[in-house]
Amino acid sequence: MGQPMRESGLALLDVSARPTSQPLSERSRGVRILQLAIAGGDLLVISLATVLAAVGRTHLGLFSATADVNDVAQSVGVWIVAGWMLANVALGTYARGYLGVGTIEYARILSAAGCTAGLIGIMSYLTKFNLSRGFFVLMFVIGIPLLLLWRRIARRLVHRAHARGLLLTRVLISGSPGHVDDVAAVLERESWLGYRIIGALLPEGAARGTTDRGVPVAGQTDETADAVIRNEADLVVFTEGAFPSAADFRRIAWELEGHHVQMAVVPSLSDISSGRIMMRPVGGLPLVHVEQPRSLGASRGLKRTFDLVGATALLLIASPLMLAAAIAVKLQDGGPILFRQTRVGRDGALFECLKFRSMVVDAEAQLSAITHLNANADGVLFKIQRDPRITRVGHVLRRYSIDELPQLINVINGEMSLVGPRPALPAEVRRYVPDVQRRLHVRPGMTGLWQVSGRSDLSWDDTVRLDLYYVDNWSLVQDLSIVAKTVHAVIRSRGAY
Template sequence: MALQHSVKVAGIPAPPRGRRRSLIARPLPLPSRRARRDDRLILSALIAADLAVLVLACVLAIAIRRHLTFLGVSQSLPDSLVVSSVVIAAVWMVALLAFGATNPRVIASGAEIYRGVLMGTLGAVGFVGAVLFLADIPLSRPYFVVLFLLGPLLLLLVRVLARRFVNLARTRGRLRSQVLVVGSTGHVRGIVRTLGREVWLGYDVVGAVAPISDERRSEDAGVPILGDESQMLDLVREVRPDVVLFTAGSSASAEEFRRVAWELEELEVGVIVVPGVSEISGDRIRMRPVAGLPLVHMDLPRSRKALKKGKRIFDVVASAALLLLLAPVFATIALCVRFGDGGKVIFRQERVGRGGEPIEFLKFRSMVVDAEARRIELEKLERDRGNDVLFKMADDPRITRVGRVLRRYSLDELPQLWNVLRGDMSLVGPRPALPQEVSGYDVDAHRRLAVRPGITGLWQVSGRSDLSWDDTVRLDLFYVDNWSFMQDLLILVRTVRAVMASRGAY
């Protein structure tokens, strides 16, 4: 699939061969430099925090080494250990910078920032170890081991805290960048919707530039259409955005886009290019520049990989272990439900599993005995949160007193571990749907049935019942198409936090 991400600007001649001259005929006012200033602030804060934790790691390593000396476990403490610590910390800091562990552009999302810490640490270990060996420099082995065990943990902790701080600041209106989007109306609308939903990314779309040939220019793009491609540079000077974001739908050639990039360089405006694909995880994409063409190679969707034996073995082992460990909790909940109103402990319901096959879904009963009979009456009321397919009420009158506690902390879901053990469900996957819900699915939503439904998933850790139906489908489709074992582990970890926060649990 060939994608063009260029903007046609009328009146810009090709630069002459030889020494390139400036394309700007007169001095121009520079756009806002907030983004550069914010990047420098984040970079300075990360470097300062890294230096602080490296010093702390060295101090702790020396203290532990002295403690071992005091206990007579090892030899006396070398006098040069402090000097060695300074050199190692400096080498380590340089390695972190070289491997991008302090890159402010990747602090908000993705694993690059953590990968940079690990690669920088490995580089520092290799360099220090090689110098010690080649120069025959004695260094305490306990100190070396402790330092390079504590250091990475502290550095990763800094990234976790920095990511939380940056995302929170952006959510509250700080560290944000103004964006001018260039592309067709349809693609602009999609970008505006995504950036508006993911506030933590820190992008505020101030307007759009659409091609003259776009037949849908009159449609609502979510932001004002400020002009066409021939006016783009004038609009940049007027609007003064921090970033110009090029999406699909432009009508110019690669050469014209390159000339526009030269102009934006002179204006000191950042450039982002968004391909015409979305909801693709980073590990499915490979960028390979060939003959000057930035070819994007994309792996096929991974729904079949989510059915591999490795995931099933993990489900069986984990569910069996949890059933044994939580047996006292099961007994306590069963007694509370039974003595609450005298009804049945386990609620059994038909749900739709993988491939549309029916499964018997198990839960601790959290509603009154005649809950299903009363549902028809309640469905006539307005659905919560704009979810037109899933029936959820924040103040459902059918929930019992015990049931409210169970639902708040998702304890009613525990019997589904038996569903996982017998193969009806997985620990992680899309929400198991009711037959009447599946009957309302469109073509895209049916894709959710390509894998086993799960006890938890992206839906549960991203807002649960507070999400709209469109967001629910989007998250589940992202999981199905981009499955990975590491993503499953991360979702399980995030589930613990989501359960404790109990947001959207009703």
């Protein structure tokens, strides 16, 4: 079996059939063009970095000159560009399963750059080639960020293509009706992945027109290969109930061999990051090893250091904006600048969460009069899209999350974290079911997966799912990624009210 195919809260293990000379589908042709376009962009970026490194070395004088940099660049520049591109190919940076999703694409780009740098250093040493150190350093200092930026832009273009119905993967889901609906819910929720569910394959005896979620039934599990070919599917996802035994799955794979169809198996694991999953074949038996949850790591020294350093730096940078916000709030109606509200922190500890006041002074007293406007009447949270208690200044503060900047003080005090679950009210916590209590195992955050995934537009169930995913799969890299995405989410103001 291959590595996890997608990072979407659902573990899909890629077990694609070996392609042969069968005609390419429209989707496969589109993916080939996409791979070539991304490779062409990489070639331009690496070439540009090489030229800029030569120019920068000549004008910046970072190291003492030992050779004519222009001559060196001309003599080895083409070979360096070719070697870097070969490293990208060898390490799978153009693999179709990782283009546009997850962090593996970026990790492989960094690995390819590191291998290229190492090989250049080794070859220069062995051949005693007098390569300019300034040229060498600048090439990678410029090239790596430009490559990552280009891949980020390419990823956005792919997602836009998916939103317009282009480059979509036609998916058949095979298994029992309940499990088919569970997988369909995940794939539909993560629409940016570009999956289009065209039907379900159910076991004999479960025949029906559609599943409870409305997925049309395209056939039975014992005719998987015929159904896949008949419906021109690009991907068939096998979930529980798709085949009685491993031998049956092997026969399905044999029947699909020679067709450009990907196969994926859902190993009954969900909301587990790829970093916690490792495949270890033992005697032909593919064992999926799953690491323990990482909630303890989200409460230890490394994260606390990240919070202290980050919050202190942000507080210094944002101080002029905070001063302007404080003045605006005061001038609005003469009331208090800060709004202090009791929230539940790590392990149930209570603390005063600080915000710039964005509502009228007696907002709490007016709450009972507007409960009928709650947009989340069936959930734990209280949300109103057009809350009449919000002031004119408050609308601006909330739109760009400026009202939450005082929480940097909560972070420095150790009551909150820069990244974590949404800070909950005591009344909300009293309504938690046991599983949801796990949100309290880490400090609440100023931002989190809930912030970068829709903010107030999220349902209560989605908010809980994202918070529990964060608690169980914490990593510092994920924290950095969420902070970067928060900036984009705040600028777009999506779900802010």
